[in-house]
Amino acid sequence: EAEVAQSPRYKITEKSQAVAFWCDPISGHATLYWYRQILGQGPELLVQFQDESVVDDSQLPKDRFSAERLKGVDSTLKIQPAELGDSAMYLCASSLGGGVNTEAFFGQGTRLTVV
Amino acid sequence: DAKTTQPTSMDCAEGRAANLPCNHSTISGNEYVYWYRQIHSQGPQYIIHGLKNNETNEMASLIITEDRKSSTLILPHATLRDTAVYYCIVRTDYKLSFGAGTTVTVRA
Numbered sequence: 001e002a003e004v005a006q007s008p009r010y011k012i013t014e015k016s017q018a019v020a021f022w023c024d025p026i027s028g029h030a031t032l033y034w035y036r037q038i039l040g041q042g043p044e045l046l047v048q049f050q051d052e053s054v055v056d057d058s059q060l061p062k063d064r065f066s067a068e069r070l071k072g073v074d075s076t077l078k079i080q081p082a083e084l085g086d087s088a089m090y091l092c093a094s095s096l097g098g099g100v101n102t103e104a105f106f107g108q109g110t111r112l113t114v115v
Numbered sequence: 116d117a118k119t120t121q122p123t124s125m126d127c128a129e130g131r132a133a134n135l136p137c138n139h140s141t142i143s144g145n146e147y148v149y150w151y152r153q154i155h156s157q158g159p160q161y162i163i164h165g166l167k168n169n170e171t172n173e174m175a176s177l178i179i180t181e182d183r184k185s186s187t188l189i190l191p192h193a194t195l196r197d198t199a200v201y202y203c204i205v206r207t208d209y210k211l212s213f214g215a216g217t218t219v220t221v222r223a
Contacts, residue, residue, distance in 0.1 A: 100146070
């Protein structure tokens, strides 16, 4: 069964350091999402791509976060510099399209701890 | 997106049907109801979605009331592995906006 792949699974970094997460969506999926989930809360959308274009990054803290999907396939989310409040699960999801009748599938996430 | 209201938590017995309610009284005609679940420390798992007709797949059934103001997710034979947080989401556009969900505990 096709899956969304994310790496690393866990990451510990010191505050003020740079950190990056990678996501490989299900083959053929044009839409890719990055979510952040703070412990005890539901996931919150950070950025959405349609192919290589950003559709929505309104909730992405652009002073320190960046996301790219250069060839419209895999994607990288970067944080520089990391802050203690960035400790969370970072989830990637993909779907065939961005329509309301199209389910999105999530990866296992990257658990970030900033110390 | 229309907001949803779910119970904070619920228990159910292993082997019995689990009925998870969701209220979405402000839902609009073009908004879909989606259900996801999240087992501890894993990514959310898609369960089912629907517009106005009842839907069934290998995991669950989704019953949407005729006025579409509420829905129920039914897990026909709950197992211990169904213990998870279940999210009911009303979706207008590309976003999936998660609330706090219902923590479901299946007990032996």
